[in-house]
Amino acid sequence: MNTPGDRPFSLARMAAVFLKELVQMRRDRLTFAIMLGIPVVQLLLFGYAIDTDPRHLPMVVERRADGPMVRSLIASLRASSYFDIIAVTDRAGEGEAMLRDGRASFLLSIPEGFEERLVRGERPQILIAADASDPVAAGGPLGALDEIARRALAPELIGPLAGLAQGPPPYEIVRLRMFNPASVTAFNIVPGLLGVILTMTMVMITSIALTRESERGTMEALLATPVRPAEIMIGKTTPYILVGAVQTLLVLIAGRLLFAIPFTGSLGAFTLAAAVFIFTNLMLGYLISTVARTQMQAMQMTFFIFLPSILLSGFMFPFAAMPVWAQAIGEGLPLTHFLRLVREIMLKGGGYADIWNDLWPLLVTLALFTLGALARFRRTLD
Amino acid sequence: MSEAPAIAVEGMTKIFGGRKVVDAVDLTVPRGAIYGFLGPNGSGKTTTIRMVCGLLRPDAGRGTCLGHDVIADAQAIKGRTGYMTQRFSLYEDLSIRENLDFVARLYRLSDRRARVDRALEELGLAARSRQLAGTLSGGWKQRLALAASMIHAPDLLLLDEPTAGVDPKARRDFWDQIRKFSARGVTTLVSTHYMDEAVQCDAIAFIAYGRKLLDAPIAEVQARVGLFARLVRGPGLDAIAEALRGAAGIAVVARFGAELHVAGTDESALDRALAAIAGRPGVTIGPIEAGLEETFIHLMAQSTDTFR
Ligand SMILES: Nc1ncnc2c1ncn2[C@@H]1O[C@H](COP(=O)(O)OP(=O)(O)OP(=O)(O)O)[C@@H](O)[C@H]1O
Numbered sequence: 001m002n003t004p005g006d007r008p009f010s011l012a013r014m015a016a017v018f019l020k021e022l023v024q025m026r027r028d029r030l031t032f033a034i035m036l037g038i039p040v041v042q043l044l045l046f047g048y049a050i051d052t053d054p055r056h057l058p059m060v061v062e063r064r065a066d067g068p069m070v071r072s073l074i075a076s077l078r079a080s081s082y083f084d085i086i087a088v089t090d091r092a093g094e095g096e097a098m099l100r101d102g103r104a105s106f107l108l109s110i111p112e113g114f115e116e117r118l119v120r121g122e123r124p125q126i127l128i129a130a131d132a133s134d135p136v137a138a139g140g141p142l143g144a145l146d147e148i149a150r151r152a153l154a155p156e157l158i159g160p161l162a163g164l165a166q167g168p169p170p171y172e173i174v175r176l177r178m179f180n181p182a183s184v185t186a187f188n189i190v191p192g193l194l195g196v197i198l199t200m201t202m203v204m205i206t207s208i209a210l211t212r213e214s215e216r217g218t219m220e221a222l223l224a225t226p227v228r229p230a231e232i233m234i235g236k237t238t239p240y241i242l243v244g245a246v247q248t249l250l251v252l253i254a255g256r257l258l259f260a261i262p263f264t265g266s267l268g269a270f271t272l273a274a275a276v277f278i279f280t281n282l283m284l285g286y287l288i289s290t291v292a293r294t295q296m297q298a299m300q301m302t303f304f305i306f307l308p309s310i311l312l313s314g315f316m317f318p319f320a321a322m323p324v325w326a327q328a329i330g331e332g333l334p335l336t337h338f339l340r341l342v343r344e345i346m347l348k349g350g351g352y353a354d355i356w357n358d359l360w361p362l363l364v365t366l367a368l369f370t371l372g373a374l375a376r377f378r379r380t381l382d
Numbered sequence: 383m384s385e386a387p388a389i390a391v392e393g394m395t396k397i398f399g400g401r402k403v404v405d406a407v408d409l410t411v412p413r414g415a416i417y418g419f420l421g422p423n424g425s426g427k428t429t430t431i432r433m434v435c436g437l438l439r440p441d442a443g444r445g446t447c448l449g450h451d452v453i454a455d456a457q458a459i460k461g462r463t464g465y466m467t468q469r470f471s472l473y474e475d476l477s478i479r480e481n482l483d484f485v486a487r488l489y490r491l492s493d494r495r496a497r498v499d500r501a502l503e504e505l506g507l508a509a510r511s512r513q514l515a516g517t518l519s520g521g522w523k524q525r526l527a528l529a530a531s532m533i534h535a536p537d538l539l540l541l542d543e544p545t546a547g548v549d550p551k552a553r554r555d556f557w558d559q560i561r562k563f564s565a566r567g568v569t570t571l572v573s574t575h576y577m578d579e580a581v582q583c584d585a586i587a588f589i590a591y592g593r594k595l596l597d598a599p600i601a602e603v604q605a606r607v608g609l610f611a612r613l614v615r616g617p618g619l620d621a622i623a624e625a626l627r628g629a630a631g632i633a634v635v636a637r638f639g640a641e642l643h644v645a646g647t648d649e650s651a652l653d654r655a656l657a658a659i660a661g662r663p664g665v666t667i668g669p670i671e672a673g674l675e676e677t678f679i680h681l682m683a684q685s686t687d688t689f690r
């Protein structure tokens with residue numbers, strides 16, 4: 001009649017915890033309302049974000065001409081604090097590839113015969129393409145380019161070329177904003193906000209999953225039953241996937257209605273990325289709840305995670321402009337990868353093929369959090 | 383099969399913050415027995431019960447519970463044990479039915495619905511099954527928790543003060559039920575502070591300051607302690623009690639309504655002490671059997687002397 005509880009994993013017991021959690025979630029109206037209210041409020045608050053003044057953005061130079069002027073221009077760019085030249089190439093298409101996959105934020109293209117045409121007074125074009133899916137990053141440096149080029153070339157325009165130093169510059173700078181041509185800040189902020197909201201609410205909600213049971217005294221009875229740690233873990237986290245899904249939908253709809261944010265990529269890829277991200281955060285929260293002794297501690301630890309997520313993920317400041325140590329921390333944050341995934345999919349039209357680079361780090365952290373939580377779970381009350 | 387005891391642990395020790403809260407306690411509970419677990423507040427009853435069902439890891443000691451090792455095989459014990467915690471440990475934000483349903487699911491009961499219905503019926507809560515558990519009165523919470531711990535018809539019941547705050551009628555029903563279970567071979571270890579419940583047990587283990595002082599069938603308890611008692615009646619009992627307390631040869635002075643029970647381990651010393659008040663007008667002194675209550679008050683007083 002009573003099968004002993006030696007089954008390593010029981011779907012029925014997991015379902016018991018899942019259903020219980022679902023009912024409790026439904027009863028806790030205030031929390032439920034807050035979880036759905038947060039996305040809307042945050043969206044309105046952050047939707048019109050402030051510009052910042054980023055520096056040291058990675059630039060790739062596609063050089064199809066050479067000469068003293070070109071060398072001087074590149075040297076000036078190197079010297080400027082706006083750009084870090086990460087590569088100089090003469091192969092067509094390579095620069096654009098780097099721009100697309102996010103290694104470079106800018107592509108500077110110097111056309112063939114640049115110097116000859118300049119000397120002939122033909123006003124050759126210098127093309128600068130910016131990854132404007134992060135418009136904060138793209139804005140300032142684009143404006144600075146005029147000045148950098150003028151100063152770089154002025155010393156060359158002497159002697160017979162002195163005449164070219166008068167009037168309009170003897171070249172033309174063509175700016176190209178790619179991926180977000182109108183450079184709307186909300187385009188970048190809103191998808192980023194989705195990640196921030198999910199990080200905050202998902203981690204917070206599961207961070208009290210176990211501490212709440214301990215504090216209310218229900219843990220003792222729960223542990224006295226045959227229920228296993230993995231069953232508790234899955235049963236307690238999965239109900240909140242629904243909440244995360246609703247939040248995601250809310251942000252997408254509000255983003256569309258309020259800020260007319262386009263959705264250019266694959267919906268399937270987006271769903272996959274969002275699901276993995278939501279689960280990663282739920283597991284992170286659950287891991288916290290296996291460590292924290294009280295709900296208060298759980299909240300403090302949540303904020304301890306939340307702050308770097310906001311500051312170092314590329315949400316507040318352009319990732320490429322951050323110092324190396326900050327980037328290293330940022331790479332370890334789930335939000336960093338999710339932001340890239342969302343921008344890639346929503347603004348750059350990415351599909352399944354484009355998400356792997358940032359999906360696998362998420363999957364690895366998810367696995368680590370899960371194993372960590374299982375290892376930390378206390379089967380006894382000591 | 384019925385030869386092996388339901389609980390057989392020895393040397394169980396638990397240390398909290400450098401203090402031995404439970405100190406080398408042995409416990410042998412035969413199958414089908416109703417074992418009373420007594421002792422003053424903070425003596426280590428709850429801690430011992432938790433170690434027996436695998437909720438606390440003992441710092442020393444070993445043993446078996448339902449034939450399974452209490453340390454290595456806690457999982458197997460849990461499936462066949464019902465544990466009622468001292469503190470209410472059901473979900474206040476779930477309804478009565480949802481709570482029972484949750485527990486029944488955790489034990490993977492195939493006839494879950496029928497069992498939950500029956501439990502509600504027996505509790506007399508069928509009509510209020512949708513009420514949130516948190517809104518129940520204290521006694522009803524207790525009765526619900528008890529029902530939840532028994533829903534999977536366990537072989538062993540570990541009940542930590544199950545009837546605290548429960549009314550006399552419900553307590554009587556509860557003990558009737560425990561005896562019915564016992565007849566079917568279910569073993570019960572129950573902690574209590576009520577003497578009228580202690581006498582319902584087959585045997586009693588008494589612990590104080592983490593050490594077991596007494597472990598005997600209920601009928602032998604008084605004889606083991608060897609307490610002699612006298613009944614004092616008459617006017618001015620308060621003054622008499624005051625005069626007797628602490629006198630040589632007197633271990634216990636306990637007031638029962640309009641009577642005073644006076645007890646000591648040395649019969650002649652007891653009578654010598656009582657001679658001092660025998661002459662007061664209207665006061666009568668007669669012999670009585672030492673009761674459980676005097677016995678335990680004596681044990682507690684003795685343990686204070688020994689360990690403090
Ligand atoms: N988790 C813990 N950490 C530290 N000390 C503890 C812990 N649990 C119990 N104790 C201590 O162990 C001692 C025994 O506690 P226990 O709850 O076992 O007593 P008890 O006999 O059940 O008492 P009561 O009759 O009041 O229920 C107490 O002094 C208590 O303070």
Ligand SMILES: [Mg+2]
Nearest residue numbers: 427428468542
């Ligand atoms: Mg206790």
